[in-house]
Amino acid sequence: MKIDIVPFDFYLPVDRAHTISMVIKSFKGRKDVEVHLFRSEWDEEEFEAYDWAKLLGDQIHPDLQVSMDSSKRVLLEAFTEEERDQIMEYLKEHYKDRVTSVTSCPLNFPVPLGLTALSELTEGKDLGFIHFDKIPHYNLPFKMRGFFDLSQHKPLLDGAE
DSSP states (O other), X not given: OEEEEOOOOSOOSSSOOEXXXXXXXEETTEXXXXXXXXXXXXXXXXXXXXXXXHHEEEESSTTSOOOHHHHHHHHHXXXXXXXXXXXXXXXXXXXXXXXXXXXXXXXXXXXXXXXXXXXXXXXXXXXEEEEGGXXXXXXXXXXXXXXXXXXXXXXXXXXXX
């Protein structure tokens, strides 16, 4: 399993700033499926504690209808450095033979308005979530999910085979 932690060369205004994605070798009939990990819960005190005026930036596109709460959730779904390291150890311990790579990089600040939080996406035919906290061996002190889009990945068996 290749682990890539992208260093940041800029000031992080908050500790909760790290995103993580992983690539699973085979998953639900597809190969090399990218899964975006995120915190699926936080408490209201944390939501209220941030100075959102300093953490949120300009709109991605001026004609987009923007949800301030969704842009805030993008930050709340991110991990602290300590949580990131716990996740890396957990994945190495339980998924080293099934995951080809794990990448972590910091959010860009200020967080642009108009981003959609992963927790707001709806499951469908190709879109879904891995509920890590429901897996029996899950032992991290926070709830985590993984979002995937199977339509972005090739089937395990090609029609020519």
